Amino acid sequence: MIGPLWPLARLALHALDAETAHRATLAALERMPLMRPPACDPRLATEAFGMLFPNPVGLAAGFDKDAKAPDALLSLGFGFVEIGSVTPKPQPGNPRPRLFRLGEDKAVVNRMGFNNDGAAAALARLERRRGRPGIVGVNVGANKDAADRAADYAQGVETFAEVASFFTINVSSPNTPGLRDLQARAALDDLVARALDARNAAVARGARRRPVLLKIAPDLDLHGLDDVVEVAFGRGLDGLIVSNTTLDRPATLRSSAAKEAGGLSGAPLFRRATWMLAETFQRVEGRIPLVGVGGIASGADAVAKIRAGATLIELYSALVFEGPALIGRILADLNEAIAAEGAGSLAPLVGRDAAAVAAAGPEA
Numbered sequence: 001m002i003g004p005l006w007p008l009a010r011l012a013l014h015a016l017d018a019e020t021a022h023r024a025t026l027a028a029l030e031r032m033p034l035m036r037p038p039a040c041d042p043r044l045a046t047e048a049f050g051m052l053f054p055n056p057v058g059l060a061a062g063f064d065k066d067a068k069a070p071d072a073l074l075s076l077g078f079g080f081v082e083i084g085s086v087t088p089k090p091q092p093g094n095p096r097p098r099l100f101r102l103g104e105d106k107a108v109v110n111r112m113g114f115n116n117d118g119a120a121a122a123l124a125r126l127e128r129r130r131g132r133p134g135i136v137g138v139n140v141g142a143n144k145d146a147a148d149r150a151a152d153y154a155q156g157v158e159t160f161a162e163v164a165s166f167f168t169i170n171v172s173s174p175n176t177p178g179l180r181d182l183q184a185r186a187a188l189d190d191l192v193a194r195a196l197d198a199r200n201a202a203v204a205r206g207a208r209r210r211p212v213l214l215k216i217a218p219d220l221d222l223h224g225l226d227d228v229v230e231v232a233f234g235r236g237l238d239g240l241i242v243s244n245t246t247l248d249r250p251a252t253l254r255s256s257a258a259k260e261a262g263g264l265s266g267a268p269l270f271r272r273a274t275w276m277l278a279e280t281f282q283r284v285e286g287r288i289p290l291v292g293v294g295g296i297a298s299g300a301d302a303v304a305k306i307r308a309g310a311t312l313i314e315l316y317s318a319l320v321f322e323g324p325a326l327i328g329r330i331l332a333d334l335n336e337a338i339a340a341e342g343a344g345s346l347a348p349l350v351g352r353d354a355a356a357v358a359a360a361g362p363e364a
Contacts (some may be wrong), residue, residue: 270295299333
């Protein structure tokens with residue numbers, strides 16, 4: 001579906017409802033012969049969380065919830081892939097329809113509800129790829145009916161301790177009732193402590209130390225963001241992912257599907273998510289790396305995220321409209337940004353515009 005084939009593939013996929021198209025795409029990737037990822041310009045190599053990423057462009061969680069095709073996705077040019085969200089027990093998620101394209105807005109609304117095959121199925125697939133190159137993180141979540149949701153996160157970390165390159169604690173999805181309440185300081189502190197205890201127990205048993213990141217919502221107020229950063233520092237989290245989908249509906253949206261309940265992602269999220277990223281960058285003061293997510297649909301967007309404070313970036317929704325060739329275009333534009341800077345890497349650009357982006361506000 002790369003290059004000249006994408007317009008035809010897009011036509012066929014967009015003739016289907018969004019979730020059926022997504023499943024068809026994932027099934028095609030599962031059947032793809034394994035290929036070596038394209039070589040990256042060494043200037044794009046990025047160090048974060050004690051790991052070396054071949055390039056800073058990752059696939060966000062949500063596309064491959066069950067680890068069905070991480071190697072095929074890496075072969076498209078991603079520097080890393082994040083699978084999940086994975087919950088301890090399988091769950092069907094919310095009733096369909098639950099995934100909607102907003103074509104006029106280059107956006108997506110989803111209310112999937114952590115639908116996935118459960119930890120055992122994802123673990124079996126990741127075990128089968130053990131020893132292959134490539135950074136594959138695991139995004140862990142809690143079952144909707146869990147009596148102790150923090151225990152579900154700790155269990156996720158314990159389950160995947162031997163096969164995950166890194167972990168993401170997802171407490172920011174808007175589609176599981178009450179989940180975002182776990183971002184409140186006391187609840188978050190307890191949850192993070194238990195997840196890190198599970199990681200450290202695995203290390204004590206001989207597992208490699210895996211970085212643990214926290215993914216936050218773009219709808220936090222700045223007081224809530226202060227609490228998140230204090231917990232991150234106090235508990236020793238390795239990084240933050242900024243941000244998940246938004247419940248906000250900008251007045252500029254034109255698509256009729258904008259009225260659907262769920263989290264909004266794609267181009268309309270870019271401004272708010274990038275503002276939240278810049279605010280977070282100012283608070284962490286370089287002590288932990290940030291992953292910038294939300295609305296990236298071009299190389300210029302990727303550069304803007306980095307200049308707002310991201311060491312790494314992730315995307316997903318733009319692939320629905322632009323196809324996988326977008327990855328190569330973004331990497332080329334990142335190389336151009338490095339050349340324009342006269343630098344040997346992206347590091348000098350990280351956070352360059354954070355103060356200005358934060359001062360401009362979320363609606364600029």
